[in-house]
Amino acid sequence: MGRSSLIEVCGLNSYYHKRQVLFDIRFGIQDTGITVIMGVSGCGKTTILRHLIGLKRTGPGEILVDGRDLGKFSEREMQGYRRRIGVLFQSGALFNSMTVSENIAVPLKVHTRLASETIHIMALIKLNLLGLTEFGGYMPSQLSGGMRKRAGLARALAMDPEILFVDEPSSGLDPITAAGLDRLILELRDALGMTIVVVTHELESAFRIADRLIVMDRGRILAAGSPEEIRASHNARVRQFLERTSDPRGVDPSGYLSRIVGSETMGSES
Amino acid sequence: MLLSLPLKHSFRDGRLLIQLDGPVDMKTVPEIRRTLLGAAKRREVKEIQVDFSRVTILDTSGVAMLVEIWRGLARKDGLLRLNGLSESARRLVQMARLDRVFAIVDDLERGL
Numbered sequence: 001m002g003r004s005s006l007i008e009v010c011g012l013n014s015y016y017h018k019r020q021v022l023f024d025i026r027f028g029i030q031d032t033g034i035t036v037i038m039g040v041s042g043c044g045k046t047t048i049l050r051h052l053i054g055l056k057r058t059g060p061g062e063i064l065v066d067g068r069d070l071g072k073f074s075e076r077e078m079q080g081y082r083r084r085i086g087v088l089f090q091s092g093a094l095f096n097s098m099t100v101s102e103n104i105a106v107p108l109k110v111h112t113r114l115a116s117e118t119i120h121i122m123a124l125i126k127l128n129l130l131g132l133t134e135f136g137g138y139m140p141s142q143l144s145g146g147m148r149k150r151a152g153l154a155r156a157l158a159m160d161p162e163i164l165f166v167d168e169p170s171s172g173l174d175p176i177t178a179a180g181l182d183r184l185i186l187e188l189r190d191a192l193g194m195t196i197v198v199v200t201h202e203l204e205s206a207f208r209i210a211d212r213l214i215v216m217d218r219g220r221i222l223a224a225g226s227p228e229e230i231r232a233s234h235n236a237r238v239r240q241f242l243e244r245t246s247d248p249r250g251v252d253p254s255g256y257l258s259r260i261v262g263s264e265t266m267g268s269e270s
Numbered sequence: 271m272l273l274s275l276p277l278k279h280s281f282r283d284g285r286l287l288i289q290l291d292g293p294v295d296m297k298t299v300p301e302i303r304r305t306l307l308g309a310a311k312r313r314e315v316k317e318i319q320v321d322f323s324r325v326t327i328l329d330t331s332g333v334a335m336l337v338e339i340w341r342g343l344a345r346k347d348g349l350l351r352l353n354g355l356s357e358s359a360r361r362l363v364q365m366a367r368l369d370r371v372f373a374i375v376d377d378l379e380r381g382l
Contacts (some may be wrong), residue, residue: 045325079360095274101279108296111296111299112296113295113304114299114300114331115300116294117338118271118299118331118334118335118338119334121334122330122331122334125330125333125334125366126330128366128367129365129366158296159296159332160296160329160331187365190363191362191364192358192361192362192365193358
């Protein structure tokens with residue numbers, strides 16, 4: 001029997017203005033383990049993440065959290081949900097006017113009644129976890145790109161989230177630093193039994209950390225399964241992505257042709 | 271009264287045995303901390319033994335609280351012993367590298 005899903009995405013559609021960017025997305029995020037959503041830039045993976053963390057509202061019944069409809073959460077329920085999750089944004093999203101330690105303390109000061117000394121020790125524990133013990137007093141601007149990512153991760157972990165969402169962990173990092181960050185993500189899964197969702201276009205990183213992979217293309221799920229199943233896929237677009245075959249124009253030829261010769265003409269030809 | 275919270279406990283020969291129950295997390299830690307820090311400061315308390323065998327969740331705030339209690343006891347050469355930690359709680363303590371600081375034991379002195 002399969003494991004139950006902590007989050008169930010069931011038929012998610014999404015729009016920016018009138019343009020549809022996600023089409024009938026369906027997958028489950030299981031309790032513990034790493035789910036990686038991957039695909040080329042613009043495929044809709046970050047939009048899914050925005051829905052999952054409640055930054056973009058869903059329609060009724062499109063995302064279920066513990067069986068409850070995220071689209072029907074009240075503001076108070078949404079706040080409760082956000083306390084259960086941690087998010088590492090692509091930019092790190094640190095407050096530049098605060099030290100790294102102060103950044104980690106922010107959610108604890110806002111959302112808990114913990115004493116300042118308890119919060120201080122918790123920040124030290126998170127800094128140690130991310131290999132930043134010596135850098136708690138640094139300002140974000142004094143850190144390298146990799147360190148800023150780790151500091152962002154320390155802040156995302158401040159509230160001991162049940163679910164950690166990570167947006168493009170490797171972007172802008174050299175391969176060694178990126179691999180180090182992947183190792184940290186694996187440690188969080190193994191040591192804390194955390195449920196982690198990673199969005200990335202980096203193949204190596206995706207296969208290094210994923211328990212389950214979801215491959216996106218043009219707003220749709222192209223394939224989903226274990227890393228071995230995805231590697232063995234015969235789907236042409238999946239193979240193109242895995243083999244890094246370039247698609248320099250990135251356009252759908254049928255869409256182009258219907259625009260240039262008219263959809264009626266295209267329809268009559270098919 | 272030695273403890274301000276109604277925690278199951280016993281006290282003998284300077285040794286305070288406490289049994290925690292349920293979650294030790296960001297919601298419960300403020301009260302538990304106040305109680306245990308208060309006890310750690312009392313002159314007659316030389317050692318605190320905490321039984322975690324009935325604790326369902328231990329998060330980082332609970333570990334941070336233990337550091338504070340440990341500090342309070344260490345100032346007067348006292349001792350903090352932890353017993354009955356679950357596998358996940360042990361891992362959390364290890365990740366914080368505090369397994370070298372706390373005395374983690376498998377068998378707590380009976381007497382609660």
